[in-house]
Amino acid sequence: MRWFHIGIRDLTITVRDKASIGILIGMPMILIVILSSALGGMSANLSKTPVAIVNLDQGTVGAQVTDGFFTDGQLSDLFLARRLHSPEEARSLVASGELAGALVVPLDFSKRLNTGRPSVLTLYVDPGREIAGTVFRSVAESLSTRVSAASVAARTSAYYVTQLRLEDPTLIGRAIGQAVASASATGALSAVGVAETTAVRGAELSYLSYYSGGMSVMFLMFGSMFGAFSLVRERDQWTLPRMLMTPAARTEILGGKMAGVFLVGAVQSVVLYAFTSALGVKWGDPFALVLIAVSTVSAATGLAIFIAAVAKTVRAVSGLAQMLIQFMAAVGGSFFPVAQFPVWMQPLHYASVNGWAIDAVLAVMRGGSALSVMPNVLALFGIAAAFFAVGSWRLRWE
Amino acid sequence: MSDVRPGADLVVVTDLVKRFGQNAAVDGVSLTIREGEVFGLLGPNGAGKTTAISMISCLIAPTGGTVTVGGFSVANDASKVKKALGIVPQEIALYPTLTALENLRFWGRMYGLSGALLEERVAEALETAGLADRAKERVETYSGGMKRRINIAAGIMHHPRLLIMDEPTVGIDPQSRNHILETVKELNKRGMTVLYTSHYMEEVEFLCDRVAIVDHGRVIACGTVEQLKRLVGDENVISVRIASIPDGVMESLRELTAVDSVTLHVPLLKERDGEPVQDSDVSPAGAGEGVTIEVLSRDSGAVIADVVGVLGRAGAHVLAVDVREPNLESVFLHLTGTSLRD
Ligand SMILES: Nc1ncnc2c1ncn2[C@@H]1O[C@H](COP(=O)(O)OP(=O)(O)O)[C@@H](O)[C@H]1O
Ligand SMILES: [Mg+2]
Numbered sequence: 001m002r003w004f005h006i007g008i009r010d011l012t013i014t015v016r017d018k019a020s021i022g023i024l025i026g027m028p029m030i031l032i033v034i035l036s037s038a039l040g041g042m043s044a045n046l047s048k049t050p051v052a053i054v055n056l057d058q059g060t061v062g063a064q065v066t067d068g069f070f071t072d073g074q075l076s077d078l079f080l081a082r083r084l085h086s087p088e089e090a091r092s093l094v095a096s097g098e099l100a101g102a103l104v105v106p107l108d109f110s111k112r113l114n115t116g117r118p119s120v121l122t123l124y125v126d127p128g129r130e131i132a133g134t135v136f137r138s139v140a141e142s143l144s145t146r147v148s149a150a151s152v153a154a155r156t157s158a159y160y161v162t163q164l165r166l167e168d169p170t171l172i173g174r175a176i177g178q179a180v181a182s183a184s185a186t187g188a189l190s191a192v193g194v195a196e197t198t199a200v201r202g203a204e205l206s207y208l209s210y211y212s213g214g215m216s217v218m219f220l221m222f223g224s225m226f227g228a229f230s231l232v233r234e235r236d237q238w239t240l241p242r243m244l245m246t247p248a249a250r251t252e253i254l255g256g257k258m259a260g261v262f263l264v265g266a267v268q269s270v271v272l273y274a275f276t277s278a279l280g281v282k283w284g285d286p287f288a289l290v291l292i293a294v295s296t297v298s299a300a301t302g303l304a305i306f307i308a309a310v311a312k313t314v315r316a317v318s319g320l321a322q323m324l325i326q327f328m329a330a331v332g333g334s335f336f337p338v339a340q341f342p343v344w345m346q347p348l349h350y351a352s353v354n355g356w357a358i359d360a361v362l363a364v365m366r367g368g369s370a371l372s373v374m375p376n377v378l379a380l381f382g383i384a385a386a387f388f389a390v391g392s393w394r395l396r397w398e
Numbered sequence: 399m400s401d402v403r404p405g406a407d408l409v410v411v412t413d414l415v416k417r418f419g420q421n422a423a424v425d426g427v428s429l430t431i432r433e434g435e436v437f438g439l440l441g442p443n444g445a446g447k448t449t450a451i452s453m454i455s456c457l458i459a460p461t462g463g464t465v466t467v468g469g470f471s472v473a474n475d476a477s478k479v480k481k482a483l484g485i486v487p488q489e490i491a492l493y494p495t496l497t498a499l500e501n502l503r504f505w506g507r508m509y510g511l512s513g514a515l516l517e518e519r520v521a522e523a524l525e526t527a528g529l530a531d532r533a534k535e536r537v538e539t540y541s542g543g544m545k546r547r548i549n550i551a552a553g554i555m556h557h558p559r560l561l562i563m564d565e566p567t568v569g570i571d572p573q574s575r576n577h578i579l580e581t582v583k584e585l586n587k588r589g590m591t592v593l594y595t596s597h598y599m600e601e602v603e604f605l606c607d608r609v610a611i612v613d614h615g616r617v618i619a620c621g622t623v624e625q626l627k628r629l630v631g632d633e634n635v636i637s638v639r640i641a642s643i644p645d646g647v648m649e650s651l652r653e654l655t656a657v658d659s660v661t662l663h664v665p666l667l668k669e670r671d672g673e674p675v676q677d678s679d680v681s682p683a684g685a686g687e688g689v690t691i692e693v694l695s696r697d698s699g700a701v702i703a704d705v706v707g708v709l710g711r712a713g714a715h716v717l718a719v720d721v722r723e724p725n726l727e728s729v730f731l732h733l734t735g736t737s738l739r740d
Contacts, residue, residue, distance in 0.1 A: 005507045009493070009500075016495050238491035242552075245455045245487075246508040247480045398458060 002248045006256020010230060011263040020226055024264065025271050028219040032276060035215070035335075036207040048080035049339060051136055052090040052102040055083070059110020065121075065143050066105060075139065087122065094124040100339065101125045101136035135366060212276035212283075213361035214334040217354050219272070220265050220293075220300050221328060225321035227261030227304030232314050235398075244397060254305070254392060261304045265297030281365075288370035289361070295380035296357040302387030303353070309394035328352035333359075356380050408433040408560055408591050409454065414463035416449050416615075423449040425615030426463070431560070431593055436586050438606030439595040440726060442738050446615040447595040448488055451562050454593070455485050468559060481509075484558030484590075488565045490545045491552075494538035498529055498548045501537055502555065509556035516555075523551035526581055543574025550578065554585060561585060562593045567601060579604060597738055599726035611730055618733050623726065630724040630732045633658060634698040636705055637722065641688045641715040648691075650708045656697040657705075661737050663690040688717055694728055 014020050055066045069081035084090045090102035104122035112119040123140050234240035243253050273283065283289055303324070311317040329335060331345065332354025338346055349355030360368075360376035409431035416424040424446040431437040439447050452458045454465050456476040465472040467479045492501045502520045511519055524530040527547035537545060550566055563582065567575045582605055586592050596602050602609055603623050610620040619626055643662065651660045691709075695701040698721050709716055730738045 002508060005504060009496070009504050012500070013493060013495055237494075238487050238489035239493065241452075241457055242485060242487055242491040242505075243508060245457050245480060245483065245485045246505070247477055247510060248508050249477075 002252040003255035003259055006243075006248075006253065007259025007263050010227075010257065010260025011267070013230070014226060014260070014264050015267070024219055024222055024226065024268050028215040028268075028272055029275055032208070032211045032215045033279075035211045048076075048078060049100045049136060050080045050082075050098065052084045052093060052099050053081050054085065054087050054090050054102060054104040056087075056107045057105045057109035058107070059114070061110040061113050062105040065109075066103070068143065069103075078135065078139075091124050094126050096343070098343075099124075099126070101140075103136075103140050208276075208279060209281045209365050210337065210362070212272070212279075212281045213358050213365065214329075214354070216269070216272045216276070217296060217332070217357040217361065218325065218329040218334040220268055220296050220357075221303065221325045221353060222321075223261055223265045223268060223297070224300040224303035224307060225317065225325065226264065227257065227301065228307035228311065228317045228321060229314060230260065231257055231304070231308035232312070232317055235396075236314075241398065250397065254395070258301045258305065258388075261301040262297055265300055266293070269293040269297065283361075284364035284367060285369055288364045288368065288373055291370055291377045292357060292360045292364065292373060292380075295377045295384070296353065298384035299353040299357075299380045299387065302384040302391065305391030305395065306387040307391075309391040309396070312396065328354045331355065332357070350379075353380060353383055356383070406433045407431070408468060409437075409593070410464075410466045411450075411454065412464045414450065414453060414465060415461045416446075416453060416458065417461045422461075422615050424453070424460075427610075427612070427615070427617050428463075429610050429617060429620060431591060432608075433559075433591055434586075434589070435607040436582065436592040436594055436605050438602035438609040439593065439612060440597070440599060440602045440609055440730070440738075441595075441612035442597050442730075442736075445597075445612045447612060448564055449615075450612075451564055451593065451595060455483055455562055456480055481556075482559040484553040484556065484561040486550045486553040486561070486563040486566050488568065490549045492537050492545065492548060495536055497534050497536050498524065498527075498540075498551075499533040501548060502533075502552055505552040506555045511556060519555040519557075523555045526554065526584070527551040528577060541571070541574070543570040543577070546570050546574060546578060547581075550581065554590070558590065560591045560593060564595050565597070566594075567596070567598065575601075599730070599738060603726055609726065611726070611733065613730075613734050619729065626726060626729045627724050630694075630728050631696065633694050633696050633724055633728065633732065635722050635724055635728050636693040636695060636698050636702055637690055637720045638693070638705060638709065638716060639688050639690045639718040639720075640709060641717060643689050643691075644709075644712040644714050647709060647712040647714060650712065651691070651693060651705060654701060654704050654708065656695050656701050658694045658696065659731055659735060660694075661692045661731060663692065663737075692731075694724075694731055 014024075051069070053066045053069050055062045057063070066083075068075050069079055070076060075081075084093075084102070087102075087104045090099070090104065093099040094102050102124040104124075106119060106122070109119050109121075121140060121143075123137060125137055231240070234243075240253075244250070248256075273289070277283065307317055307321050307324070311320045329352075331348040332338075332352035333341075333349055334354050338349045338355065338358075341349075349359075356376045356379045360373035360380075363373055363376075407430050409429075411427055411429050414424055414427040415422060427446075427450055429437075439450065441447055449458070453460045454467065454472065456472050456479055459473070468482050470478040470482075472479050493504070496504070499520065502523055503516060506516045506519055521530070524533050527544075527550065529544060529547060529551075532540075532544070537548060540548070546566060546568075550563065553563075554561060566582075567578050570578075579601060582592055582594065592605075594602065594605055606623065608620070608622050609626060610617045611626065612618065619629060648660055648662060651657060691705075693701065693705055702719065702721065706716060706719065724732075727738055730736075
């Protein structure tokens, strides 16, 4: 249990140090508020995802489905939609990364639905932009479910069909709404509910939410710098040699130092979660968040050992840590959403702890589950293990 | 400490060598520390004392030679050796923003203490340090002497068989130093064997049953204080305090017959803990004014007049003259031709 006492001792020392607490907890709080309010008010929405709408349908249902992207408040906050006329063009723009997705409404869409025949909406999604793609997909799915619900309802309820003039575009919305409501009421469309939730959550993602995720991750990484400081300082102030002269094994001492970094990260996570939640951020599934926090803090812990192994002095630690942390924060999307980066830069965000962590946090904010962020969590643990392996191999004890 | 056998060999160091690059910090040291004694390692800064005890306490691996503590080899049984040792490092190896109590609890736990025993030993160590009433204050608020006392307290809670103290009185006020010296005597009386390193010969003379004098990584003499003093033979020390030192007078003194060596002591004002303190050891004649010249001679009765004569002719103003028995300082001077102090 020596490692535990070493960890608790380090946590105590950090919590007592006003400068450390100021940087690890005060700074992210301030930056979250400043960045999100500077970028258009705290409730303003995140940069819009560029998508294309190709409506080949001559009838009214196709228009009804696609107009939402231009007229609906929530959807137009989320997406920067443009109309294209060729499915091939839309597809190639998605493939080149210029667009995050495209929705193609086929010819005769209205006619088929109105006559009770099935029809298919085509969706192109850029797999490189998982989150934007996921949101777009869920919106499109929810739209198509709504439309098919309408068609189901229309077909099953002769009353609506006879009462409505389907050519009137203002009435069809009401018709669809009523039809969906009646279809939902029968429980026949329970799957619709899930898709809708996802879409609505995505629409709520504001700059405040974005920077709550981005800054929290970035400052969790700063925990690694303080962890490395602490190791170097212990070397200089002779407490590390003194520990080595006690019966404590090196593994216990290293474990203890890591426990210290980890505990500091845990405290940071909890405090920042509470603070941002009080500001109104909806973080999503707590279990998924715990997984992300634990894996991110593990990566910071591994990085601490790595930095302490490579840098021998407090100055060197500070230089190396700041360089690494700021690079990872920049390419990983702590400052700007990755979707706004030039296309060639976007893959770089997988070269950072921040990229994996922020991706996962945003996905959970948009309603993602623990399972859906598992690849990110595993990637973070992998990064943690790699840093730790190199760090503990190169670490100088005396 | 049931297996204490006073007089038995507790630490056996054989041909110990530590090289840093080309430079041998410890260069073939052999010595034996017996159960129950206070053993002194006396030598100037850079002699290799800290390096030697770092190898005895398993912190660094020797380049050559062997060390056993209580029969266990440092190379093969480090964990058993470490349990038997209490360490007081030369540096104040404490956490400044933690209180004395928190520091002691932490170090006690590192030695495997917990629960009621830990609390008991922490209280005992605070008592020994004389700081029980200030235990809940942060170590950073302590004076240099108080820090040193807690530094010692952190090494004794597990009642080690061998307490290793590396220059535990560096840079502190005389009261704290006396407290520490008394503490070492007391701990030794309670049964702890002590390895005490210092470059202050008075401390070693006061505390130690046996002493090894080290210089440039080698033991140049080893024995009881009395045995070591006999190495100087029948020489005495003539100590002359003068207001200032005229040019060339040292050379003139060295040329006198029956003079073995001449050294000069200038009182230094040293910065410590931000305040200048007079280092009372710089001059054996006390922290008075002027400088002190020490002359080592076989025939002090005859030489004293010559010395005063040389100084007088050179125009030096003599403030005081004193003849005394040799001490470990004289032994070091006799053996190396240089002073113990920097
Ligand atoms: N880690 C090290 N690397 C290189 N040289 C060292 C190291 N530690 C000590 N030395 C050198 O070894 C010599 C003995 O040092 P040390 O054992 O600290 O002496 P002391 O404790 O007697 O003052 C000195 O010359 C010192 O510079
Ligand atoms: Mg030393």
